[in-house]
Amino acid sequence: MRRRASGIVALLLAALVLTGCVGIPTSGDVTVGQKLEEQDSGDFEFFPLEPTKGADQEAILAGFVAAFTGAAEDFRVAREFLSKSFADDWNPRSGVTVRTALQRFSSVDAATMQYSVAAEATVDSTGAYRQNGEPVPLTLRFEFVQEDGEWRINSAPDGIVLADATFRSIFDTHVLYFLGPTDTALVPDLRWFPSGSAALRVVSALLAGPPDWLRGAASTAFPEGTKLVAPSVEVQSGVAIVDLSTSALEADLEERQLMQLQLTRSLATVSNVRRVSLSVGGTPLDIAELGASAPRSNPQVDSRAVGLSDGTFGYVSGDQTVPIEPLSERIVATGPRGATVSIGSFTAAVLGSAGVSVVRSGDPGTTLLDGRQNLTVPSLDNGHVWSASRSTPGSIRVFDFAGAFRDLPTGLPANAGIVSIDVSRDGARIAIFASTPAGPRLQVRAINRDPDANEFPASLSEPALDVVATSGVAVDATWVDELSVATLVRDEAEDSVVLYQVGGERTSLSRIPPATALVGGNGRAGLRALGESGTILERSGNSWTDTRRAVEFLATQR
16 A cells, blocks of 8 residues: 555545445446445545636636545535536546646637646546556536526536646555455455545445456455445454445355455555454454465565576576476476476476476476467466467467367457566466557456366456557566566667556666566565576666576566
8 A cells, every 4th residue: 555644634535436335246337335424534634615706617617626626525615616407416436537737728619618638547436547658638528507697517527637646645555355266365456545434445345346357357255245234344443343234144154264354455555454353233253264274465486586597497596506396307308498487386387499388296297288489488377378479469378287278369469479478476367568569568457267167267358457668679577566567678778677557557667787588576676687698687776786697597486
């Protein structure tokens, strides 16, 4: 969660969240329930000015826009700029447009004005954030009427517009956690909520279930129809008391443990919550923690680099390369050029001289899966190998360890070229990095699985992240943590690494010496690159350091 100095509260407290008794829908789209009860918890609030007598149309429109910062009493001040017939129809909660500093008001005709901005990002009513690759011009139209000799707005788009600095003062990030395709990892979903009553907002959003793009890849332990008994989550001495409807009683013991786990992990970003107490209709539930068997959030890997050095595949540490038994010799025998390794299951997907193979500790042989040309380094999940050919960007081929496969459409154009594919450690999402005529393109999609075919990947969702860099050549991409993907792009000057947060913001890291590959570890500090000279580059503070340690390639751990 992004933290900052306290003091901005009562700002959009009722805006842009799933409100009221929100539960898991039994069908159709997520709907909005009754209004949340909100309480201020900060030091001060914005007090937008009311309309002044005799104000012209531009002053009325400018005042209306300025009043977007005041959500008190259901945006009472903002509604005073609207006509009596329109005031109740305007819905400020449908979304937020985050704009740059510049804005412009212009007249269209005697009763119409336009408000023009450059939109940096949008936040929908569920708190889902989407950043534009570049600011997008946006023009909103407003119609006016006179009431009692005063100009009032009679037609306006739903939602509100906030300057970037104001938005950052009002909104915090929270991570919701859902259940993944395996019992080892939780699947994160980043949301942006206004300050105030954060516990209620997080619980309400969690009960609504995974967002549309994740619904085929993640699930929830809460039974259908589960909702809050009342629109409140009380926090007493650091304990969040979550009182659920009787539908929650349909869950068995393990499901109740997972419900508590989802709530505990999702509320971890709420500063005044240290523990969660579940109850049904006011009666506390006695739920033991899952302990060591609990699915993990943000799974970690060995902090050492893994790669091929001087003919040995293994952990690269100092001047030594420590083999990973019993995989190393068999990986070397494939003539490897790249690999993804699951240390926990002692499985590796390897790009070798003959194509993509799988090497497993329980299988003495090496199985060649994909012999196509122009293959990228493969990726791996719990039970499947992912392989892509630069020559066929329209699909990715997914194999089980026996060689059966499916081709999953990517939606990329025929003139694109896939550069890298990386499945997240939770197995629920895939990052696809491609070269296109428009520039390097990064997509993150959910992996929809077939429950009737042993969770075999069946399709990819619509992109949750789809960005195109305006210049440069796509080199590589990698997961940095559970929410972020880093891209390596080469331009005329030097290489650059950009961090993209799924459901969040874009961050440019420091420039990097020319590199041919990028590999993630445990967070930003664990990022490594393979320099053009064949040595490992590591993050050191805000810069990159050449370790002078030579390797043929770096492998991805998962």
